[in-house]
Amino acid sequence: MSTTQTLLNPTLHSPEVRDFEAALRRRVVGQDRAINSLARAYQVYLAGLSAPGRPLVNLLLLGPTGSGKTRLVEAAGETLLGDIRAVIKVDCAEFQHSHEIAKLIGSPPGYLGHRETQPLITQEVLESHYTDKAKIALVLFDEIEKASDALWQLLLGILDKGTLTLGDNRRVDFSRAMIFLTSNLGTAEVNKLMVGGIGFAGSAERDREELDQKIYRAASEAARRKFSPEFMNRIDRVIVFRSLARLHLEKILDIELTAVQERIIAATGSQFVFQCSPSARDYLLAEGADPKSGARHLKRAVERHLVFPLSNLLATSQIELGDLIIVDFDPAESQLMFYKDSHGALVGAKTEPCEEAAVSSAPSHRVGAARGAARRATRDAA
Numbered sequence: 001m002s003t004t005q006t007l008l009n010p011t012l013h014s015p016e017v018r019d020f021e022a023a024l025r026r027r028v029v030g031q032d033r034a035i036n037s038l039a040r041a042y043q044v045y046l047a048g049l050s051a052p053g054r055p056l057v058n059l060l061l062l063g064p065t066g067s068g069k070t071r072l073v074e075a076a077g078e079t080l081l082g083d084i085r086a087v088i089k090v091d092c093a094e095f096q097h098s099h100e101i102a103k104l105i106g107s108p109p110g111y112l113g114h115r116e117t118q119p120l121i122t123q124e125v126l127e128s129h130y131t132d133k134a135k136i137a138l139v140l141f142d143e144i145e146k147a148s149d150a151l152w153q154l155l156l157g158i159l160d161k162g163t164l165t166l167g168d169n170r171r172v173d174f175s176r177a178m179i180f181l182t183s184n185l186g187t188a189e190v191n192k193l194m195v196g197g198i199g200f201a202g203s204a205e206r207d208r209e210e211l212d213q214k215i216y217r218a219a220s221e222a223a224r225r226k227f228s229p230e231f232m233n234r235i236d237r238v239i240v241f242r243s244l245a246r247l248h249l250e251k252i253l254d255i256e257l258t259a260v261q262e263r264i265i266a267a268t269g270s271q272f273v274f275q276c277s278p279s280a281r282d283y284l285l286a287e288g289a290d291p292k293s294g295a296r297h298l299k300r301a302v303e304r305h306l307v308f309p310l311s312n313l314l315a316t317s318q319i320e321l322g323d324l325i326i327v328d329f330d331p332a333e334s335q336l337m338f339y340k341d342s343h344g345a346l347v348g349a350k351t352e353p354c355e356e357a358a359v360s361s362a363p364s365h366r367v368g369a370a371r372g373a374a375r376r377a378t379r380d381a382a
């Protein structure tokens, strides 16, 4: 090596890409491989070196339900395009019959209903979400295993040549699009792996590694069995999402609780702040634990046990401007209790968030008992 040669670092990302990665990491927990793939594609785009005549990247996302596949794409929408709704989503299950393809690409001129069927994907739609920062379209094809043959043909064209021909022969150019394809293939096997023996939460790191290896094999083998080689050859990277451990779910709960607080600020102009005690958080994690639906159920538990009661408290003016609301778990009532911090007064113990929950998790005498306790506590405090 001559002395004029300097060793370069080809793994270093630019600050923009590092910011992008960090923003994705704040939103999507435990899926570093997926985030890396996305960051890499973004770096290639920013450097202007994306291969011409094809999409910026074609990523196939596999793995357990509720592990963040859709969330990752939405998070990319938020960070790159400033809006979660900037993602163009095609639910392949809606196009299971070949004639339904007209909903996607419009029907040829002269066909009955030609004027009525506006194509879902057009050049204008792709470009409508471009920003100064990123002239990129994010296109998500969800549940591709349910696509009809006609949709498969279109997909192959998009993945390979980056083009789609609409019903009226207009062309759509996908060379500035990132394509995400998700599939639940192998989910049945994956679910069995997760529910049996080594469960979701708290498993030893080594068991989790092993579980994730098995999930990886089950999902990628199912994909190879089901999808044709010509399809698989057009995929830049197959990413199998990891199962979520207790540690991940705790972080996701943080994200969800922050999101609820942000909703409160947006809706009421910072009317109040709430804080969950460690035992309240444990309760939400336990209520939201379901190996079969990943973090999906956790989100529902937060809505049911926190957002609904908080809405009641707000709507009945039990919460005032500037209040600090403490959410705690009461083991005796086995439910969440809500306190106003100022005088330690109990503002509401009524946590039957919906009929269904009241029936399944809180027998009515318990709810009655809780109401009694609430009244007593309020009296005591007064």
Ligand SMILES: Nc1ncnc2c1ncn2[C@@H]1O[C@H](COP(=O)(O)OP(=O)(O)O)[C@@H](O)[C@H]1O
Residues within 6 Å of the ligand: 027, 028, 029, 030, 031, 064, 065, 066, 067, 068, 069, 070, 071, 072, 252, 255, 294, 295, 296, 299
């Ligand atoms: N890895 C994750 N990081 C952060 N949130 C997650 C993650 N996985 C799931 N979630 C939460 O669960 C919800 C459902 O996840 P989603 O991405 O739709 O699952 P899927 O993998 O089935 O597409 C998300 O909206 C998000 O709130």
Ligand SMILES: [Mg+2]
Residues within 6 Å of the ligand: 069, 070, 071, 142, 182
């Ligand atoms: Mg999904």
